[in-house]
Amino acid sequence: MAMRLITKECEPTLTDQQVIQFCRDGYMELPSAVSKDITDRALDYVAENPDYAVQPVPLLNESWFTDGLIFAPVVAGAVRSLLGAGFGLPWMLANHIGKCPDSKPLGWHVDGGNMHTWALNYLQVFCLMQDTTEEMGPTEVLPGSHFILGQSALVTHYGAIRGAKKCVGPVGTVFLTCYPIWHRRSKATATGTTRHLFKYNYVRNSPPTRDWIIEPDFNPGRDTKAFSHLQTGATMLRRNKLDNYDAAHMYLWLCGRQEEMRYVGGMAWPMLDDMLDGQAEEVYGAPPSLSTTPDAWRPEAPLI
Template sequence: MSKVERHHLLTAEQMAHFVTDGFLMVENVVPQHLNTAVLAAEKSWQSSGSNFWHQTEVLRQVFEEPQVKGAIQSFVGVNPGYDHSFLHVVPARQLKAQEWHADSIIDVRPYAFDVQAFYFAHDAPAEMGPTLVLPGSHLRKTNTSSIARYKNIVGQRQLVAKAGTIVFMHHGIWHCAQPNRTDQTRYVFKLRLRPGQVQRGLFNTDDYSSPEVSQIIREGYQTWQGNEARLEHMQRARLWRYVTGDDKVDVSFENALTRMSILA
């Protein structure tokens, strides 16, 4: 993957939202002519969803768009590794929801992460059942479906999207598909990529230490985190140090990372 110009990379504000929420929704990033072509390919697809990426050239063109490449490089670098992909198809009037789960089963990396791109080639309103995510859950590691016993969690967000939207997710985020209550089939394509280099300073780091950007992480508490909210905040602060490449930047609660620098 060729390197993009700096202005196509994610901003510090966008990366701060990703570190805080575990996902970043980038709207209107894919031109409509590509959306139309990909949707036609999705509707006519007869093979396994795992083959769609390899056999659909127009889909691969989507990920060559400068802003899309810039986002990917901001997360996983210039030469990411392909992990897997799948075309998810939810039929019309499919009223059963998917169970809460996280996709990463075995992962002992303290900071590094895979990124998952969920691409919507058509509008996906709430009644169509686009993916439900739990903001901030990406740093609370769980074993796939061990969270399947939960139903609704305070703070959950449905990824209602317009055609041409790509949602980039941290591999650890809790998520689940929702019922499709419409008469139309819902499609979403998922691509997962591994980092091709150490994930430090890959985005546009201008203003990464500004008060405005720091505040995004400092105020990123979620009600569902309960008594562990400050511990979750510390994990965000440590991940921010990692992605910025600055081991001294401190957006932690009461600057705890600085006070405990020997142990951090």
């Protein structure tokens, strides 16, 4: 029997700045998005059904689970903003079980089937099934690494990396991530406990378009600081500020305007606008769809 993609309709809840933040960092944290009643019930199922402890896929057929975790309003609205109308729901579900203590962290890796692209057709999602601390050896992700072309065999030897983000927080916290982001299980020093992390994916089922919440007081053609990794406190991972350009490219792809992306270089969009100091309404070379002068001449430059 052929699998039928189940889809979801809801309203987008993210703003332009939040969408740009996801493009820049490759992940988004949604604290306490799922209620403890749902996570406790799911863990009870895992304990009572050891054959499905690692892949509790039957939970996807339970309305209390899909309504409370997969369709949790905060999560669904964010997913709708990033993957568009009628996004596809998970058909696989994994439970990453971390026994504590464990002195050896897992190597950095990207999951199989990843593609390094500005297109966003998948979201890889982690849900904390209990209050999770650094001592429990949580998953950690490397912000910005979703743009770095590096397969697992080339990155697994790295140890601690400055700027890495540990996925910790209260029970029910959800992390939306870009599928090719570098991640690993960290070292666990806690004792007498077992960590559970549910992992699943949503998929795109409609063309990208800028139909999330548009902020009237924010202009992505002018307010280019939002694209910079300098806003997160993490160091840039590559030379020549390519992180800024890739974040802007993904944002334009999500707007359905990828053809407008040009690597003009120099101080052109999307470089930082500090030097403008109110002297201009927009950054040189801003994409027409984000510009106050959409018909103005723009420099020729290659797509990257």
